[in-house]
Structures are given as C-alpha cells and as structure tokens.
Amino acid sequence: MPEAPVVAVIGGGQLARMLAEPAAAMAVPLRLLAEAEGVSAAQVVPDQVVGDYADLDTLRVVTHGCAVVTFDHEHVPTEHLRALERDLAVRPGPEALVHAQDKAVMRRRLGELGVPCPRNAVVADVEAVVAFGLPCVVKTTRGGYDGKGVWFVETPEDCAPAFESGVPVLAEERVPFRRELSAIVARSPSGQVAAYPVVATTQLDGICHEVVAPAPDLDPGLAVQAQRLAMRVAAELGVTGLLAVELFETTDGRILVNELAMRPHNTGHWTQDGAVTSQFENHLRAVLDLPLGAPDARERWTVMVNILGGAAETGRLYDGYPHALARDPRLRVHLYGKGLRPGRKVGHVNAYGDDLEDCLERARHAAAWFRGDLGEESQ
Amino acid sequence: MPEAPVVAVIGGGQLARMLAEPAAAMAVPLRLLAEAEGVSAAQVVPDQVVGDYADLDTLRVVTHGCAVVTFDHEHVPTEHLRALERDLAVRPGPEALVHAQDKAVMRRRLGELGVPCPRNAVVADVEAVVAFGLPCVVKTTRGGYDGKGVWFVETPEDCAPAFESGVPVLAEERVPFRRELSAIVARSPSGQVAAYPVVATTQLDGICHEVVAPAPDLDPGLAVQAQRLAMRVAAELGVTGLLAVELFETTDGRILVNELAMRPHNTGHWTQDGAVTSQFENHLRAVLDLPLGAPDARERWTVMVNILGGAAETGRLYDGYPHALARDPRLRVHLYGKGLRPGRKVGHVNAYGDDLEDCLERARHAAAWFRGDLGEESQ
Structure with a gap:
C-alpha cells in the first residue's frame, strides 16, 4: 500500500x-x-x-x-x-519552540516585537524582586505548567521558593485584569494561518477550568486585535503547528500576553465539537504542510469544562456515564484514559447551543458529576 | 487504573x-x-x-x-x-444477527411481522425462478454484500450463476422505485432507541455511492413511517447496537424493506460530521448499554460521497489532500488506510451546509479528485 x-x-x-x-x-x-x-x-x-x-x-x-x-x-x-x-x-522547530520553553526568552522577544506584555524582568535574587516591586508574580523561566513554577508574592519571604530550583526567575507585574482570553492560530510551514475565535478562559489554582467560545461580550475590535497579535507572533517566531496565546484582558480594555504554547491547548478543546475543524486536526494538517481547515465556530456558543480529579475517591470515571449521558443527550464527553487523582486533568466535556447559560449549566453539571462532587440529591 | x-x-x-x-x-x-x-x-x-x-x-x-x-x-x-x-x-446477539446474515430468514420474519417487503420466495432452481416470474432479482441468501450475490435477471439463462455456489437462493420482484432510502436506529439492551433522520442513497453497481441527509422532499409522513418501521424491526428482532434498514421508496409512494444491516452502515457515515452523535458513537454506547446520544442533524444538509478506487492507477490517496483541502476548507475527509484498487471503498467525504447543490458539488468534486477522475483542467 x-x-x-x-x-x-x-x-x-x-x-x-x-x-x-x-x-x-x-x-x-x-x-x-x-x-x-x-x-x-x-x-x-x-x-x-x-x-x-x-x-x-x-x-x-x-x-x-x-x-x-x-x-x-x-x-x-x-x-x-x-x-x-x-x-x-x-514542527514546531527549535528556534520557535524555545519561546514556549523559556519565559525569559519569550518576554525578551515579544518586547523586541513591541507585543504588549506585563512589565517584567529577570531577577537574580529576592532583593531584585523587591527592587522590581512587591506585590508581583514570580515564575521560573523553564519547566512550569498548570500553575506549577508560578508564585503570587506579597513579601520578600514569599519569594524564596522560586529561587530554590536554581532555574532563572522572572518577575512580572500583577495585571489588574477583567478576565483571561486565549487566541489560538494554526500556521503551516508555507505560511498559511487559520485563526480560531477568541475565547474566555477561567483558571482554578493555575489550571484551565472552563472555556467559553467565543468570549462573551468581547469588543469586536479587541477580538480582531487578539487574533492579529497571535497571527503576528506565529509568523515572527516561525511557528509551525498550533500557537496558543493566553492573554489578559485588562480592566482598562487592553490585551497583554500572559503565556505562549506551541501545541494543541486546553483552551482549544472546545473546537473538537464546536468548530468546523478541531485544533487537533489543524495541528496535524499544519505540521504536514497541508491546507488548513476552517477554524470557524459551528455553534453560537460552546462551553468546555475540565474534569479534574476531586478529593473524593470516586472509583472509575466510566461510572459517570449513565447519569451524565442520560441527563444530556447532546453532551460531548472526552476522557483521557487516566486514573483519578486529586487535581489531575482526566477529561473534559463540551456543551454547545444557542443559550449560553444552558451550555454552562450542562457542562458544569456533567464535569462535577464525573468529578464526584455531586450527591444524588443534586441530580 | x-x-x-x-x-x-x-x-x-x-x-x-x-x-x-x-x-x-x-x-x-x-x-x-x-x-x-x-x-x-x-x-x-x-x-x-x-x-x-x-x-x-x-x-x-x-x-x-x-x-x-x-x-x-x-x-x-x-x-x-x-x-x-x-x-x-x-451485541447484536445471534438471534437478531441471523436476520442480517440470512436473507431468507429476514424475509420470512418481516413477513410474519407484516413489514412491507418486495414479493419474494425461496427458489430451488431456475424453473422455480421462472415460476416466480421473470424479470426479477435473485440473491444468494447468505454471504452477499456491496452488490455481490445479487443478479438482475431477465431470462432463465441469467439465473444460472446464482445457483452455482450451492447457497439457497431468494427471488424477489423488481420494485419500481423512485429512489432508495435508509433508516438507521440505535437500540440499547435496555430498550432505548434513537432514530436518525431518514436519508436518500444512490447506489452504483450495488455499492452505496452517495447519501443525502435528510432525504430531500421526503413526505414527512413517510419519513416518520420509515423511522417507526426501523424502530419496530429493531425491537421485534431484539437488535442491540445499530440497525440500518435500506428501503425502496416506490413510485406509488410506499416504502418497502430492501436489506437489513446490524452495525454502523455506509448510509450513516454522514453522521460523523452532520449529526450531534455519530452512528459509531451510538453503536458503542448501545452495545455498552449506555444512554444513547441525540441522533439529530446539526446542519440543514449533509452529503456523503464514497471514494472508490478508479480504473486509473493514481498513486497514494494522500496526494489528493493538497488540492481537495485547499479548494474546500470545510470539507471533511475520512480515509480508511487502504490501498487503491478498482471498485474498492477506500474512504468518503462529507460536506455540510445550507445549500444542497453546493454540498453535492463539493462532495462529488472531492471524491472524484481522490479517485483520480479529474484532470488538472477540471479544478
């Protein structure tokens, strides 16, 4: 064959x-x-x-x-x-990927490009953090994910853990933000780019918890600005495949880049059921230099809620199906074949439709049910 | 775990x-x-x-x-x-599955249930076919698929091949039909049933070639009748999993059962991109006795066209992607990882949207392109 x-x-x-x-x-x-x-x-x-x-x-x-x-x-x-x-x-190549591996490299490069970011500086020790200005955020430049390697610091004492690993540390201003947004684009080696609708994301303890696509009540000008920013970063950094740009929407109506990821991203899982072409398919097409699929939303609203292992020992996730599927025949469930452990991402659900409140309620209920957070009386 | x-x-x-x-x-x-x-x-x-x-x-x-x-x-x-x-x-169990394995058993049972079928009879030899009435259709009762084991016979001489394999043979009237329809239902062991919209199918040489979902201009009463018929057959035969009922819509406005299949079916491939829950997922849910997903169409029209190996040696199917995907960013392609051989089903495409003619054109063009039927000038 x-x-x-x-x-x-x-x-x-x-x-x-x-x-x-x-x-x-x-x-x-x-x-x-x-x-x-x-x-x-x-x-x-x-x-x-x-x-x-x-x-x-x-x-x-x-x-x-x-x-x-x-x-x-x-x-x-x-x-x-x-x-x-x-x-x-x-794909992505090493010269692009380093910007997703090293936050100091990323900040420096985005600064050179004039891409709006929180004020930031590489800091050598606690004194340097104090000089940068407390309170602030300190991050190890490498190795962090899902809230690990990030500290919200108020006092000099709070800063010590960040320096324990020996990895260089970045200090960043605490941005007064209205909410967090994510702009995902796929870019092929030939230079074609497909930009997904900008979504609103909610984090819990540094882990993506909930995504609403598209971001409700987002100023259309700001949405285009976010998409253009992601497209420009993808092109300037030579990204091939997906680029997820996590953004702060500030209380004074600006967008600032928080983080970059160069792969399918938790804030894009809604596309599996809510977009014409999923982020996974477009990543695959992009790394193969095939023409990209339409990134458009298929529905007015799609809500994604992560399933995280809860404190309760709830047996197997599979046992969540009878109730969750019977209650909502339109629910889309994605489980990862992982055992439940507290705080571990083990799956997500997508709910789409014309009514945002309904989608939120359906997705939140199902995720809580799989987590084991709901008693029989909450059905 | x-x-x-x-x-x-x-x-x-x-x-x-x-x-x-x-x-x-x-x-x-x-x-x-x-x-x-x-x-x-x-x-x-x-x-x-x-x-x-x-x-x-x-x-x-x-x-x-x-x-x-x-x-x-x-x-x-x-x-x-x-x-x-x-x-x-x-699942399905042997007592159900026999009706999809043996056409004589199927015809006898549907007859007992009063389900409308073409007039039929088991025939022992060519003389019995002549007595049944020529022209007609003769079929081996077991082992046929995709047009194999079926003969449209005009003369006694035409009948001989059907008797060569030694398998019992069924004679059926040639039904004057307007078109072929398919009604697919999923049924769980608990008895829940989900009925997909009734679709129109076009066969080429006995192989499903094109499906339009839902069947255009189908009388709503006849559509409900077809769904009820499929639900009743699934329940009476004790089907668990999917049941596809292939139907003739006769020129005088009736529906007659042509064939049964108890598994995901070519006439249901449109559901992968056009329905809330695909036939594959509902088959899986049904055999696990999990609640079924909504079978509703997500789009006004979805067209499926099969990709069959053509006469031309066209190299690898993969090489069809650059043109097909660039021409139609909303096209959904499903390839089966099979090599091209004349007449072999190697994949299918789905195109959905609000305009049926547009969907037909897109899906037909893409399938022909993958088949290698289009020259450069036809792009």
Missing part, C-alpha cells in the same frame, strides 16, 4: 491521544514516544516506543523513517531538536 | 476503524480481531489479535476478559456466537 507520511509524536499525554482521532480519520500514521507503558496516548496509537524524550538516541529511534516530528509537550531539549532537524522536519 | 469495560470488535475493516474514534474519546478500550496484519482498523487499535473469525478458539482468545463483543461485519457463524454468549454479552 502506498503510505502517507508518518508523523512522530513525542509525549504520550492526552494531547497526543486526541491528535490520534483526526490522524485516524485522515489515515495519517502516527508513531508515538510514550513515557511509560499504557499512558494516555499509548492506549490508542499502535506504533509506539516507550522511552525518555530527553535521550537523543531514543528520539532518533522514534523518528527514523518519519517525515515530521511534533510534540505533546515542550520539554524536549533544544539541542536534541537541532540534531533531529538534520533528518526530518521538526 | 480502574478500567472501563473492554469491547471486543470482530473484523478489522473501516467500520471497526471508525468505531475507534469515539472509543478513544470515551476512553473505552477496544480489543480487535483483525483478518491480517495492518488491515484498516489494525492501524489504529493497539490491542489486537490477528486471526480467523470463523475459528471459535480464536474468538475465545479475543473476547477473554471483555465485557461485550460486537462486529465489523455479519460473517461470524451463529453457533460460535451462541457459544460466546455464555461468557459475555454478544
């Missing part, structure tokens, strides 16, 4: 798992590097290697014979990506 | 492949029995056994530890299904 190009995917988390759905539909073979046997994506991708993404030899074994390599996370060392580039297309 | 029930799937064709997409989303593990290494579904289901579905020991190995077994095709011998039923849920 004449084969389609094989796409290597580094990392076996839920993003790789959800990439496997459009890959199956498009008959694009994936080869997975999984951290361990049976992790989320390893349950659904037959062609897999179990090994360490920080080991170049392992990366060479996985990518051998592949046309493209892409990523479930941003943790592959830059020097390994540069080495792989000699043999196959690395 | 606390596990969801494992679903065994017998047969590694494209229907099993497409079942893997909602199974991944719902975190329902599949275990596949594939006819050979690397067949369509074997490319996307890690947990697989390669073997013969007609061998009971192989079936026992595959289904060991599974909660449910379901099917990509209708060819597993009834006695094996009965044996498996002692250990796990067989």
